[in-house]
Amino acid sequence: MRRFALIAVPYAWLLALFLVPFLIVFKISLSDTAIAIPPYTPTLDISGGWAAIKGFLSELDFENFVWLTEDDLYWKAYLSSVRIALISTILTLLVGYPIAYAMARAAPEWRPTLLMLVILPFWTSFLIRVYAWMGILSNEGLLNAFLLWTGLISEPLTILNTNAAVYIGIVYTYLPFMILPIYSALEKMDDSLLEAAEDLGCSRMEAFWLVTIPLSKQGIIAGCFLVFIPVVGEFVIPSLLGGSGTLMIGKVLFEEFFNNRDWPVASAVAVILLLILIIPIILFQRNEQKAREAEG
Amino acid sequence: MAEPVFAPWADPNEKPLIQFKGVTKRFGDFVAIDNLTQDIFAQEFFALLGPSGCGKTTMMRMLAGFETPTEGQILIAGQDMAGVPPNKRAVNMMFQSYALFPHLSVAENIAFGLKREGMPKGNIDDRVKEMLRLTRLERFAQRKPHQISGGQRQRVALARSLAKAPKLLLLDEPLGALDAKLRQQTQFELMDIQEKTGTTFVIVTHDQEEAMTVASRVAVMDEGRIMQVATPAEIYEQPNSVYVADFIGDVNIIEGTATPEGKGYDVAWAEGQRPFHAETDKSFSKDQRCFLAMRPEKVAISTDEPEARNRVQGKIIDIAYLGNLSTYHVELPGGTMMKAQTANTRRLSRRALTWEDQVWLSWTDTAAVMLEG
Amino acid sequence: MKRFSAFNAVSLTLGFAFLYLPMLILVIYSFNSSKLVTVWAGFSTRWYGELLQNEAFLDAAWVTIRVAVVSSTIATVLGTMAALVLVRAGRFAGRTLFSGMIYAPLVMPEVITGLSLLLLFIGIGLDRGVLTIILAHTTFSMCYVSVVVSSRLVSFDRSLEEAALDLGCTPFQAFRLVTLPIIAPAVISGWLLAFTLSLDDLVIASFTAGPSATTLPIKIFSAVRLGVSPEINALSTIMIGIVTVGVITASLISKRATLRQQAEEQAAIRA
Numbered sequence: 001m002r003r004f005a006l007i008a009v010p011y012a013w014l015l016a017l018f019l020v021p022f023l024i025v026f027k028i029s030l031s032d033t034a035i036a037i038p039p040y041t042p043t044l045d046i047s048g049g050w051a052a053i054k055g056f057l058s059e060l061d062f063e064n065f066v067w068l069t070e071d072d073l074y075w076k077a078y079l080s081s082v083r084i085a086l087i088s089t090i091l092t093l094l095v096g097y098p099i100a101y102a103m104a105r106a107a108p109e110w111r112p113t114l115l116m117l118v119i120l121p122f123w124t125s126f127l128i129r130v131y132a133w134m135g136i137l138s139n140e141g142l143l144n145a146f147l148l149w150t151g152l153i154s155e156p157l158t159i160l161n162t163n164a165a166v167y168i169g170i171v172y173t174y175l176p177f178m179i180l181p182i183y184s185a186l187e188k189m190d191d192s193l194l195e196a197a198e199d200l201g202c203s204r205m206e207a208f209w210l211v212t213i214p215l216s217k218q219g220i221i222a223g224c225f226l227v228f229i230p231v232v233g234e235f236v237i238p239s240l241l242g243g244s245g246t247l248m249i250g251k252v253l254f255e256e257f258f259n260n261r262d263w264p265v266a267s268a269v270a271v272i273l274l275l276i277l278i279i280p281i282i283l284f285q286r287n288e289q290k291a292r293e294a295e296g
Numbered sequence: 297m298a299e300p301v302f303a304p305w306a307d308p309n310e311k312p313l314i315q316f317k318g319v320t321k322r323f324g325d326f327v328a329i330d331n332l333t334q335d336i337f338a339q340e341f342f343a344l345l346g347p348s349g350c351g352k353t354t355m356m357r358m359l360a361g362f363e364t365p366t367e368g369q370i371l372i373a374g375q376d377m378a379g380v381p382p383n384k385r386a387v388n389m390m391f392q393s394y395a396l397f398p399h400l401s402v403a404e405n406i407a408f409g410l411k412r413e414g415m416p417k418g419n420i421d422d423r424v425k426e427m428l429r430l431t432r433l434e435r436f437a438q439r440k441p442h443q444i445s446g447g448q449r450q451r452v453a454l455a456r457s458l459a460k461a462p463k464l465l466l467l468d469e470p471l472g473a474l475d476a477k478l479r480q481q482t483q484f485e486l487m488d489i490q491e492k493t494g495t496t497f498v499i500v501t502h503d504q505e506e507a508m509t510v511a512s513r514v515a516v517m518d519e520g521r522i523m524q525v526a527t528p529a530e531i532y533e534q535p536n537s538v539y540v541a542d543f544i545g546d547v548n549i550i551e552g553t554a555t556p557e558g559k560g561y562d563v564a565w566a567e568g569q570r571p572f573h574a575e576t577d578k579s580f581s582k583d584q585r586c587f588l589a590m591r592p593e594k595v596a597i598s599t600d601e602p603e604a605r606n607r608v609q610g611k612i613i614d615i616a617y618l619g620n621l622s623t624y625h626v627e628l629p630g631g632t633m634m635k636a637q638t639a640n641t642r643r644l645s646r647r648a649l650t651w652e653d654q655v656w657l658s659w660t661d662t663a664a665v666m667l668e669g
Numbered sequence: 670m671k672r673f674s675a676f677n678a679v680s681l682t683l684g685f686a687f688l689y690l691p692m693l694i695l696v697i698y699s700f701n702s703s704k705l706v707t708v709w710a711g712f713s714t715r716w717y718g719e720l721l722q723n724e725a726f727l728d729a730a731w732v733t734i735r736v737a738v739v740s741s742t743i744a745t746v747l748g749t750m751a752a753l754v755l756v757r758a759g760r761f762a763g764r765t766l767f768s769g770m771i772y773a774p775l776v777m778p779e780v781i782t783g784l785s786l787l788l789l790f791i792g793i794g795l796d797r798g799v800l801t802i803i804l805a806h807t808t809f810s811m812c813y814v815s816v817v818v819s820s821r822l823v824s825f826d827r828s829l830e831e832a833a834l835d836l837g838c839t840p841f842q843a844f845r846l847v848t849l850p851i852i853a854p855a856v857i858s859g860w861l862l863a864f865t866l867s868l869d870d871l872v873i874a875s876f877t878a879g880p881s882a883t884t885l886p887i888k889i890f891s892a893v894r895l896g897v898s899p900e901i902n903a904l905s906t907i908m909i910g911i912v913t914v915g916v917i918t919a920s921l922i923s924k925r926a927t928l929r930q931q932a933e934e935q936a937a938i939r940a
Contacts, residue, residue, distance in 0.1 A: 002840065007758055007767075010751040010811070014770040017808040021785035024792055099684035102677035114681070116920055121688055124912045125869050127886050127893075128905040132691035135698065135897045142694060175688065233778025235872050240893060250780045254872075257784060267788070270781045281776050362831055382834040395832035399850045408846075409836030460836065 029267035030060035040264050064268035073252070074269065078276060080247040084163065085231040088170040092227050093220065095171055096178035100219075101212075103179070104186035111187070118183075122176045130169050130240050137165050137241070161243030169237040174230075178223040185219030186212070218291045225284035229277055249273055302512060304337035311374070313338040313464065313496055314359065319368035321354050321520075328354040330520035331368070338463075341490050341497045343507035346517035346543075352500045355517075356466045359498065360389045373463065383412070388462040392469040394453040396441040402452050403428070403437040409460045427455040430489060447478050454486075458493060467499040471506060483509045504544050508532065516540045532591075538667050541589040546623075548595065548634050550588040554580040554666070561666060563588055566630040572606050574664040587667045592637035594663040597624055597655050599648060604658040610634065612653045624649065626657055692909055699902035716903035726888060726904065733868060733885040736799060740806035741863035747807065748814025748863070749856055755815065756822040774812045782809060783876030790877065797879025805877040806870060810863035817862060821855035854926050861919060865912075 031040040068074040103114045121129060136142050137160040144156040159165050189212065197207035213220075235250035242248070249269065257266040304310040312335035321329040328351045336342045344352035357363045358370055361382035370377045372387065388409070396405050406427050410420045428434045431451040436444050441452065450470065457465055470486065471479045487510050490497050501507050507514045508528040515525045516539075524531060524540045535541035538549055550572070552565035560575035563586060572588060580586055601607065613633070614625035617640075624636045636657050649655060702713030720726060751771055758764075774782060786805045787797075795801060825848070833843035849856075871886040878884060892901055 003758060006750055007754050007761060010747045010754060011763070011767055013747055013808070014767070017786065017789070017804060018770050018774060021789035024788045025781070025785045028788060095684070098680035102680040105673045105677050112924070117685060120913065120916055123865050123916050124692070125886070125908055127869070127871055127889055128908060129692070131893050131901065131905065132695040134893065136691055136694060138897070172687070172691065229776050230778065233780055235780055250778060253780045253784065263788070266784060270784050273778060274781060277776070277778065284776070285772070360835055382831070383837045383839060389835045391828045391832055393826060393828050395826065395828040397829060397847055412837030412842070456836070
């Protein structure tokens with residue numbers, strides 16, 4: 001009895017506020033836009049009985065999805081989201097790995113402090129961290145002022161409101177997600193493995209490629225997924241740092257919903273976004289499970 | 297005046313405290329306990345001995361109520377325990393990990409079970425004091441578990457499980473975490489406390505020496521079955537199977553065929569060799585396959601041919617010097633290896649035997665136990 | 670001994686400079702007296718004064734804090750229950766769906782979570798306001814709480830609970846008297862995580878907030894969309910300050926607590 005209550009309460013909550021809402025999204029994605037409240041048709045009236053349900057089902061169709069494929073705005077936005085997410089994941093890895101590596105090699109008494117310094121920004125408002133770059137990257141911003149002062153450039157560079165600014169923003173905000181799993185993989189590594197590799201004839205560089213990298217593979221994969229998955233649906237960064245040329249699906253969805261009030265299309269956009277993310281999500285879960293099995 | 301021997305199991309009128317009746321426990325396909333029937337009597341110190349995975353811990357956890365039998369019945373004091381949850385059983389357990397509550401002090405740990413009983417505060421304090429005295433922990437009452445040593449923690453765990461004065465105390469590898477010296481000392485403390493409190497103890501252990509030291513009876517288990525239940529001396533001197541003989545202590549096992557002769561049998565063990573003779577109550581048919589089990593300390597070693605009926609010549613292959621004892625590994629004709637043990641009562645330099653020496657091994661007619669398998 | 674090279678030192682220095690310089694600049698410029706955010710015109714606290722006069726911001730901040738306190742508290746209760754289910758309940762019908770629903774919100778894009786909850790609230794005719802934000806925040810932060818708590822529960826020695834049962838506790842007493850005190854640090858950090866997630870959230874709140882209730886991130890977002898403003902700099906500085914002090918204190922306290930806890934538990938388990 002007690003066990004039943006323990007399971008039932010969180011279960012019911014998640015069903016009602018996670019699964020059901022998602023089913024609603026799915027259902028509305030199959031509906032048609034209408035100038036009404038709510039702005040879509042058909043609406044289900046269960047009091048009408050089975051006939052009403054059947055009539056309701058017969059009016060659902062995949063029109064919105066067809067429309068998404070016809071309007072090139074959408075598939076360009078999906079493609080561009082995935083491309084931006086891929087490129088920024090690689091950039092974050094390139095920036096994050098040396099930091100994680102250095103942290104793992106730092107003296108043990110320093111590591112907790114370094115770890116806290118990496119985690120601290122994570123507790124700070126995401127919005128503020130993105131906002132901080134707006135002042136730096138603008139035409140009159142500090143970065144341009146600095147570059148002009150050094151004489152490297154003679155005219156301010158346009159960085160804000162371009163994809164470059166989006167990349168900077170993503171690398172900046174998602175860096176801790178990359179550093180932490182790599183660090184925890186590297187920290188567990190026994191240094192005598194490197195010595196053994198060198199003893200067996202590797203150069204330091206070879207030892208790094210043949211021992212360190214494979215042993216931190218699990219962490220690299222986890223970090224990459226932790227960056228890639230949320231970035232695909234990112235909204236804040238492209239809205240604040242990106243320009244009109246920055247197409248990202250999270251932003252499109254937001255605007256479709258609030259500015260165009262086209263709920264069925266917004267829902268269809270959401271369903272496809274989820275379909276795109278399901279593969280990396282499953283791969284990520286597999287990787288985590290493998291890591292757990294390797295540990296346990 | 298001799299004390300009466302404590303042997304309730306030999307008295308048919310004695311009612312057992314614990315009865316396992318045809319108990320089987322399966323975890324999926326794995327059979328942990330296989331149709332087991334066994335009685336345990338009040339005030340016994342009963343040891344379950346066996347390798348890991350033999351089912352001894354499962355037996356104990358079924359007594360505590362953490363596992364339920366798949367088939368069969370467990371009775372405690374005549375009452376069927378099916379459906380009785382752990383917190384409603386007059387049984388307490390001392391956990392292998394001790395499972396001391398880290399957020400409570402030593403005294404609070406001991407008082408924990410008493411508080412659940414709803415005992416008045418004054419009585420709890422008295423009982424806790426008594427338990428602290430019994431386990432010599434008075435000075436550590438206010439410490440947290442991590443502030444005391446391993447041996448002290450072990451005693452807190454014991455005090456906590458004894459505080460409720462259970463009819464039956466279960467001890468799961470109680471000394472496993474202690475070092476060898478402390479373990480020996482604690483074994484005697486355990487026996488002392490068991491005697492003082494008159495509680496029935498059931499102990500699970502994989503350490504045969506521990507089981508032999510503390511227990512009134514030892515049950516040797518293997519693969520969910522009890523192989524033999526007997527007093528430590530019987531288990532050692534009269535094992536009923538090769539498994540038990542081999543599991544307890546060091547033993548020489550020699551395979552052969554039996555021929556009746558006198559009060560026992562002659563056992564032919566190798567082509568062209570004189571058979572060994574062993575006296576036994578058991579009966580074997582002629583030419584039946586059998587095993588001789590001989591403890592190495594019962595095998596004498598000498599350079600001159602002894603007069604004993606059981607004697608055989610061999611070559612010393614190895615000598616293990618253990619300080620107080622030496623064990624000689626002797627190769628018999630046909631390649632059979634046999635161990636002989638002697639006490640080192642003389643200085644090392646005075647002993648004559650060394651590697652490659654031809655020596656005689658000998659033993660009495662009653663030294664070897666005849667086993668069927 | 671690990672080899673810490675010059676390359677390592679450079680990576681660390683550059684890395685932490687990258688992480689902290691932007692925020693440092695933000696803090697410095699919040700004390701700039703000029704309205705032009707890129708030109709330094711002398712030290713001033715004028716923007717802080719103006720911020721404190723701004724009722725809209727103060728109202729939003731108040732809503733945000735209320736939402737965060739309530740939602741993180743409910744999320745902690747539900748998340749802890751969910752963690753117990755995940756780690757302890759063994760098999761039951763629909764277990765896969767349950768663990769899926771726990772892990773999915775962690776990776777679900779916020780726009781989808783927000784959109785789906787909004788459509789639900791409209792569907793059942795619930796007016797958008799503080800309540801709907803609380804429901805939304807509770808739902809996604811309970812998943813984070815349950816991940817944090819279940820990772821602690823996995824390493825929890827079950828024999829402690831069995832000992833409590835053995836000594837006469839009912840299962841609920843065993844949880845209250847033994848399990849809960851021991852996993853308390855994880856539960857508290859779960860609460861803190863839920864609280865910060867709620868404070869930070871922009872996207873889900875944008876979907877679920879109504880005209881009657883606006884949270885601080887929504888206010889900040891609509892302000893910064895128009896560009897950099899010194900008032901927002903001041904507000905950001907205050908928030909960074911609170912978080913920094915909070916995290917450092919919390920980590921000092923919890924470091925001490927977990928060290929002690931670990932020592933206690935390990936000592937209790939091993940000899």
